[in-house]
Amino acid sequence: MDTDAVFAALNVFGLFVFAVSGALTALRNDLDVLSVMMTAFITGVGGGTIRDVLLGEFPVWWIRDSGAVWICAAGAIAAIAAQPIFASRLKALIWADALGLAVFSILGTQAALAAEAPAVIAIFLGAVSATFGGLIRDVLLNEPSLFMKQDVYVTAALAGGGAYVGLLELGLSSAIAGPIAALVAFAIRAAAILFNISVPKVGRPRRSEL
């Protein structure tokens, strides 16, 4: 398989599902059409933009390529059209977010490795890239962030990046390791959503602290 084509396809997919999650969040908040579009766009490109900025790749990739706008617009339109189908828009957006999280954790890790980051940094950067689009979405719309509310959110993103690095170490090509690692991240996040799994906590119950 052609590596570039595989990663380009993952990028389109990630943009689309994050745009869907952004549009659904905006629709839940009863925003007007253009604000829904804008939220979809910012959510879609947000994670990749943070990644490019941290790596120093300028101008960020969507500035000279209007494809990103159309993919995100398609995501917004799909979200608007599919509203009546969803029993719960919140559930739908959590699943769309889970798909985006899985894909962008791999894309971010790969981009960092390509920029010669050490593996541990690349995995962290993948998780930043996977979670910041959703974070900006939630900040824009005054929603409590999934980062905070959901268990196994950061964990799934880190696991995806870790699986990707591990599979590359085992000698797999990135065109094969990428999709497999994205599935690993998604499976972990999906299990957490479906079965309400949580990772061991280390905090104490919050007392009446000052």
Place this chain on the structure above:
Amino acid sequence: MDTDAVFAALNVFGLFVFAVSGALTALRNDLDVLSVMMTAFITGVGGGTIRDVLLGEFPVWWIRDSGAVWICAAGAIAAIAAQPIFASRLKALIWADALGLAVFSILGTQAALAAEAPAVIAIFLGAVSATFGGLIRDVLLNEPSLFMKQDVYVTAALAGGGAYVGLLELGLSSAIAGPIAALVAFAIRAAAILFNISVPKVGRPRRSEL
């Protein structure tokens, strides 16, 4: 008219009114003097900073030009002095924000066009530039963002950028198209504030979703 002079004047104006909106928000929250100044500065330069970062123009423009600090300080002092005049500081800051939104949507669109962005991207970047200063202001001070609360906010910014691109297509010089397009954006936003206009919604009422 000299194009550079027109755009420099728009930039000074935008900085000043956004600084006023930031200072008024800080004053409403009873912050101390230096925090008011800092909020004015961050709100004033915020939108243009995001724009420069996305376009890859470094260091961002205000790093080597202390003019921005003094303009924002002037905005903060004006806001402090004018407090007793305003019947409602919230109304005053919404109007200051509307002026800044109008001006920065044009400045952002122009900067993106100069960096060879396609028109649709340039209009989006203009809207990002126009709305992010206010967004950072609201995040800093835990206020619900205008992005979310106010109708016809993103729409006005996109209309300003769209009008600017359209007028350039019609053959107008940017020194003439810029101020006209800024007036278009401001008129739309002003009409929305005055007459409580809203753009057609596409969401359904939020049900008791999980």
Place this chain on the structure above:
Amino acid sequence: MDTDAVFAALNVFGLFVFAVSGALTALRNDLDVLSVMMTAFITGVGGGTIRDVLLGEFPVWWIRDSGAVWICAAGAIAAIAAQPIFASRLKALIWADALGLAVFSILGTQAALAAEAPAVIAIFLGAVSATFGGLIRDVLLNEPSLFMKQDVYVTAALAGGGAYVGLLELGLSSAIAGPIAALVAFAIRAAAILFNISVPKVGRPRRSEL
């Protein structure tokens, strides 16, 4: 003294204490282990990252140097281990944040001066660098920001940067001026925490405004 060694030590110290403050905030919110680690990392590197981005120094410093991850991990582990000791994790994190604020205000000011920023801009950039790590931490976890809640927060950061510039003007070397100015910033912030000092306000009480 070797200037580079002094500033490198201040950087390690700042990373560590900000990581502690991030981890404690995450623990108070009952996050899982990896989310605690991630919050510690983002809080630790956040302020310096904003500084590097604004100055145009790419890739940001921690991309190719995995040291930052280990220092932040150490901060997170220290926070987890020390939880039972702290009567109040909120108090502990406010003190950790105060130490980080003091150190990063100097590091940010110095970095801006090295990039030929005018003194007033350098002091502002120091304050941005000192406060944004904590701001991102609070946004991530839906906490009200210290920027807003705490008096003499921005003021202490600006005072640190101002003291640093002043001491350099008096002819001190940066290896000596840096630690002294950081102590000045910390002393001001500590006095505010201990004695509940506040800076004169300029706002009016918020009336029932629209």
